Amino acid sequence: DYLEHITSIGPRTTGSPENEILTVHYLLEQIKLIEVQSNRLHKISVDVQRPTGSFSIDFLGGFTSYYDNITNVVVKLEPRDGAQHAVLANCHFDSVANSPGASDDAVSCSVMLEVLRVLSTSSEALHHAVIFLFNGAEENVLQASHGFITQHPWASLIRAFINLEAAGVGGKELVFQTGPENPWLVQAYVSAAKHPFASVVAQEVFQSGIIPSDTDFRIYRDFGNIPGIDLAFIENGYIYHTKYDTADRILTDSIQRAGDNILAVLKHLATSDMLAAASKYRHGNMVFFDVLGLFVIAYPSRIGSIINYMVVMGVILYLGKKLLQPKHKTGNYKKDFLCGLVITLISWFTSLVTVLIIAVFISLIGQSLSWYNHFYVSVCLYGTATVAKIIFIHTLAKRFYYMNVSDQYLGEVFFDIALFVHCCSLVTLTYQGLCSAFISAVWVAFPLLTKLCVHKDFKQHGAQGKFIAFYLLGMFIPYLYALYLIWAVFEMFTPILGRSGSEIPPDVVLASILAGCTMILSSYFINFIYLAKSTKKTMLTLTLVCAITFLLVCSGTFFPYSSNPANPKPKRVFLQHVTRTFHDLEGNAVKRDSGIWINGFDYTGMSHITPHIPEINDSIRAHCEENAPLCGFPWYLPVHFLIRKNWYLPAPEVSPRNPAHFQLISKEQTPWDSIKLTFEATGPSHMSFYVRAHKGSTLSQWSLGNGTPVTSKGGDYFVFYSHGLQASAWQFWIEVQVSEEHPEGMVTVAIAAHYLSGEDKRSPQLDALKERFPDWTFPSAWVCTYDLFVF
Numbered sequence: 001d002y003l004e005h006i007t008s009i010g011p012r013t014t015g016s017p018e019n020e021i022l023t024v025h026y027l028l029e030q031i032k033l034i035e036v037q038s039n040r041l042h043k044i045s046v047d048v049q050r051p052t053g054s055f056s057i058d059f060l061g062g063f064t065s066y067y068d069n070i071t072n073v074v075v076k077l078e079p080r081d082g083a084q085h086a087v088l089a090n091c092h093f094d095s096v097a098n099s100p101g102a103s104d105d106a107v108s109c110s111v112m113l114e115v116l117r118v119l120s121t122s123s124e125a126l127h128h129a130v131i132f133l134f135n136g137a138e139e140n141v142l143q144a145s146h147g148f149i150t151q152h153p154w155a156s157l158i159r160a161f162i163n164l165e166a167a168g169v170g171g172k173e174l175v176f177q178t179g180p181e182n183p184w185l186v187q188a189y190v191s192a193a194k195h196p197f198a199s200v201v202a203q204e205v206f207q208s209g210i211i212p213s214d215t216d217f218r219i220y221r222d223f224g225n226i227p228g229i230d231l232a233f234i235e236n237g238y239i240y241h242t243k244y245d246t247a248d249r250i251l252t253d254s255i256q257r258a259g260d261n262i263l264a265v266l267k268h269l270a271t272s273d274m275l276a277a278a279s280k281y282r283h284g285n286m287v288f289f290d291v292l293g294l295f296v297i298a299y300p301s302r303i304g305s306i307i308n309y310m311v312v313m314g315v316i317l318y319l320g321k322k323l324l325q326p327k328h329k330t331g332n333y334k335k336d337f338l339c340g341l342v343i344t345l346i347s348w349f350t351s352l353v354t355v356l357i358i359a360v361f362i363s364l365i366g367q368s369l370s371w372y373n374h375f376y377v378s379v380c381l382y383g384t385a386t387v388a389k390i391i392f393i394h395t396l397a398k399r400f401y402y403m404n405v406s407d408q409y410l411g412e413v414f415f416d417i418a419l420f421v422h423c424c425s426l427v428t429l430t431y432q433g434l435c436s437a438f439i440s441a442v443w444v445a446f447p448l449l450t451k452l453c454v455h456k457d458f459k460q461h462g463a464q465g466k467f468i469a470f471y472l473l474g475m476f477i478p479y480l481y482a483l484y485l486i487w488a489v490f491e492m493f494t495p496i497l498g499r500s501g502s503e504i505p506p507d508v509v510l511a512s513i514l515a516g517c518t519m520i521l522s523s524y525f526i527n528f529i530y531l532a533k534s535t536k537k538t539m540l541t542l543t544l545v546c547a548i549t550f551l552l553v554c555s556g557t558f559f560p561y562s563s564n565p566a567n568p569k570p571k572r573v574f575l576q577h578v579t580r581t582f583h584d585l586e587g588n589a590v591k592r593d594s595g596i597w598i599n600g601f602d603y604t605g606m607s608h609i610t611p612h613i614p615e616i617n618d619s620i621r622a623h624c625e626e627n628a629p630l631c632g633f634p635w636y637l638p639v640h641f642l643i644r645k646n647w648y649l650p651a652p653e654v655s656p657r658n659p660a661h662f663q664l665i666s667k668e669q670t671p672w673d674s675i676k677l678t679f680e681a682t683g684p685s686h687m688s689f690y691v692r693a694h695k696g697s698t699l700s701q702w703s704l705g706n707g708t709p710v711t712s713k714g715g716d717y718f719v720f721y722s723h724g725l726q727a728s729a730w731q732f733w734i735e736v737q738v739s740e741e742h743p744e745g746m747v748t749v750a751i752a753a754h755y756l757s758g759e760d761k762r763s764p765q766l767d768a769l770k771e772r773f774p775d776w777t778f779p780s781a782w783v784c785t786y787d788l789f790v791f
Contacts (some may be wrong), residue, residue: 001108016757051147061713092138108164171235237495293715450474501642634752660753696740
């Protein structure tokens with residue numbers, strides 16, 4: 001009921017009445033009803049915070065954020081006598097423009113409301129407070145959480161937090177970040193969660209920066225110095241941040257499951273003695289992973305390192321015994337082992353090169369993402385190519401190098417080689433301090449134990465059937481867990497490749513991941529190539545499947561996108577109807593144009609759109625204004641390095657009813673010989689400010705963030721601005737240090753005003769163009785203005 005009501009309000013962008021008034025009023029209304037029903041053991045306090053602040057962040061290459069009068073709804077549930085310590089639960093009720101934001105993040109706020117109701121009516125007393133933060137500006141790059149943790153008086157009580165997020169729509173909620181350090185938090189989740197789904201692998205992948213996303217977890221960690229747990233729905237990321245993110249797509253089971261987990265973990269933390277003395281338990285990392293969603297295994301990373309090195313010692317003893325035996329007992333084992341290792345590495349390298357050649361060719365002919373709507377295509381194309389190449393190389397080695405060698409002996413040699421390779425991986429990951437090394441430990445320990453158990457069968461003739469049965473049984477656990485992990489990887493990564501920009505060839509990325517997974521999964525079955533009498537049929541079948549799939553992909557049989565109502569996989573397109581004005585050093589307008597600026601968020605650009613809208617073609621490709629910051633276009637966020645292919649369709653000028661105004665208030669010389677420029681800007685709830693220092697000039701400081709200007713990729717400066725309702729004019733200053741004067745001035749600045757809600761976000765031309773887009777696209781459209789000045 002909560003979820004349906006919040007999403008029925010529609011898109012809730014920061015600064016819109018839908019976000020600032022309707023949603024806030026609904027939340028306060030429901031919280032009041034919960035307060036009336038609460039048990040007298042508990043006390044509920046409610047506060048609506050409207051913070052103003054600024055900070056810099058290294059997300060998306062680095063930029064600075066400024067917010068004014070945004071909204072947080074904060075609820076504190078505590079014992080009647082009060083509490084000195086608290087655990088925080090965080091969600092956000094705002095959404096991106098043009099999306100109802102059911103999964104991201106209305107469902108989390110709905111779960112939090114229900115958890116608040118259950119805890120407040122409980123007859124069990126809490127030891128500590130639980131603070132529920134319903135933040136209204138997360139989609140503005142984490143602004144509301146920063147306003148809360150740096151300015152709210154209750155922030156000082158918080159010892160730990162749980163952040164509820166989404167990278168998909170429904171399914172299981174994955175614990176993908178914990179800490180930093182504070183292993184007791186992982187133990188709390190392990191002890192309390194009823195339906196655990198957690199992985200330290202996801203944590204290390206996410207924190208590596210590979211995934212272009214971030215959550216409020218970063219703000220609480222970096223600006224609040226507070227440890228926490230980050231959870232997110234990860235299934236069906238194809239419709240994340242689109243119009244399809246609706247309440248009816250989130251199964252009741254998913255909501256119930258999330259609620260069970262959040263309630264149990266919050267209750268555990270709010271009654272834990274460790275919360276009050278969290279600083280005592282802060283040191284150390286944890287290895288943690290769930291086993292098929294049934295339970296979680298967790299242990300300190302230092303214990304993990306000991307286990308890993310014990311496994312390595314087992315391999316050293318096993319292989320050392322063979323390698324150090326006299327030559328007359330082992331024959332040419334050392335030589336065969338080293339040659340086999342080289343052959344294995346060659347087979348992996350050539351298979352990777354093969355799939356990359358296929359992927360690059362498919363990208364060049366314009367058939368990228370053919371697997372986006374048909375994942376099996378990627379397996380049939382890249383998976384079969386990898387396996388076929390591995391088998392081919394080893395078949396050649398068997399026929400021309402190992403001609404007069406026993407099949408059983410070769411099978412044992414190549415098993416030992418696979419064991420050695422995984423052992424090297426285990427040593428490397430453990431040495432790097434990565435908790436994910438436990439995967440390599442599993443892939444070494446179980447095969448080694450299996451080999452030791454079936455060693456006699458391996459050597460006996462006529463016992464191959466028994467050997468294979470025991471061998472497969474011993475490999476069951478590592479392979480089952482690997483397949484489970486690989487499923488999660490592709491569940492998360494495949495949709496991301498459909499919104500990763502125009503510069504990263506998604507086929508190359510997916511082919512590399514698939515090839516890597518195939519190499520790992522096939523590593524312990526290479527020995528069967530040498531045990532088998534013939535591999536011709538297998539190679540022929542794999543090659544045939546690969547070739548047929550390749551031809552079908554090249555012919556365009558597999559269309560990347562889908563408008564199927566039950567399972568849509570849309571192409572994302574941004575349409576910005578913009579009027580641009582460029583001013584010279586004297587303040588005169590030297591250039592003015594208008595058009596619809598078009599950005600496709602995947603590698604295929606507009607190639608699939610042009611047949612439907614012929615005027616969107618390469619003849620209207622946008623040209624970079626070399627002397628303007630970020631090429632002179634109204635970037636909403638600094639993602640210019642990810643999307644370099646844009647289109648600019650000429651259109652009439654826009655005239656918003658609430659036009660943006662930007663002016664220089666003062667220009668003064670400082671005692672330290674820099675020039676201080678003070679500006680004032682007014683306009684809609686979202687604006688982007690860009691700065692480029694000219695040759696001989698540097699931006700030394702400004703009134704934003706911590707005072708030190710932060711450059712984006714490419715050397716320009718980007719400031720993301722937003723405000724709630726009734727914000728005052730935005731005043732700020734920058735200081736420019738001039739070492740060499742130039743007639744072109746010392747600095748170029750530009751401001752873009754984004755109209756993301758209300759009537760100003762629309763124009764007749766924008767609406768007409770949007771209607772012409774095919775139903776398998778999701779065009780997100782708004783009006784903006786862009787003004788550039790030189791000083």
